[in-house]
Amino acid sequence: MNSIPTHTIDDLKNMLREADALRLDSHYAEADAIFRELLPLCRTICGPTEVLTRVVLNNCAVLYKYMGKFEEGTRLYHEALQIAIDLGDGESVWAATLNHNLGGILHAQRRYDEAEAPARRAVELRTQLHGAEDVRVAGDEAALASVLVGLKKYPEADALYKHSHAVFLREHGPEHYEIAVSFNNQAALHQATGSLKEARRCYEQSLALKEKLQGPDHVDVAITLNNIASVHVQQSRPKSAAALYKRALAIFEAKLPPEHPSIEICRENLADCGGN
Secondary structure, three states, X not given: OXXXXXXXXXXXXXXXXXXXXXXXXXXXXXXXXXXXXXXXXXXXXXXXXXXHHHHHHHHHHHHHHHXXXXXXXXXXXXXXXXXXXXXXXXXXXXXXXXXXXXXHHHHHOOOHHHHHHHHHHHHHHHHHHHOOXXXXXXXXXXXXXXXXXXXXXXXXXXXXXHHHHHHXXXXXXXXXXXXXXXXXXXXXXXXXXXXXXXXXXXXXXXXXXXXXXXXXXXXXXXXXXXXXXXXXXXXXOHHHHHHHHHHHHHHHHHHOOOOOHHHHHHHHHHHHOOOO
16 A cells, blocks of 8 residues: 655745755754655655656755755755756756756865856856856856966956856846855955955955855855955954954854864964954
8 A cells, every 4th residue: 555645846945945944044054854754755745756756856965065965965966967967958948047056065065176067057057048248148257257266277267256246237237145245256256366354345245145145154155254354464463353253153153063164264264363
């Protein structure tokens, strides 16, 4: 006698919405608990290749990037991308999104050589599908540019950042999250090329926007605080850097799992500039 599933498709969709909302609000442990229940349910009730299962794979991997569970997230992205290829969706919007996200999680691990191919593939696919001036292509270009900064391919990264920033301004206006991210990314390029004054200016623009849009205690705010502090260190301003690291660390410790690499890195940064 076959058992009757205790969850409907609508139940699974509601669980996904709840998990995504928790992730967006930085409640990562709660989101993780839902995803760990949801993914096997989707595999059983929907099947491993159905759209909902693939979305859950992707969104769970997004969460794991934020949680610092990079190996698990990378594995889920590869699984979802392989499903897309096997189903003949290797040149779809879905495949572009997966390539973008795979490049992003590899970038977070500083595996730049591995990240470049999927990041470029995302730009290529989305440009074919939507045209070079589409705002979704701009997002892919910005992600690729971040990888290229890691590879020290600075001129190409600069061109991509400038183009994507112009598209974001045109489509979203000056007070949008993508603009905040764009300022942060441009600052990283300026910092890498030694333009510290310009780097600090762009980081501070990013910080002001993130605080306004996300609140002062969001993890993304802490990331930019940490970045600004690193510029202060390079400018021989250890006391100013320590204050920024302390604020970033407080946010990381409140919002992230205790084993998250950002916590340890921030603690080390604080110690290096004389904080405690």
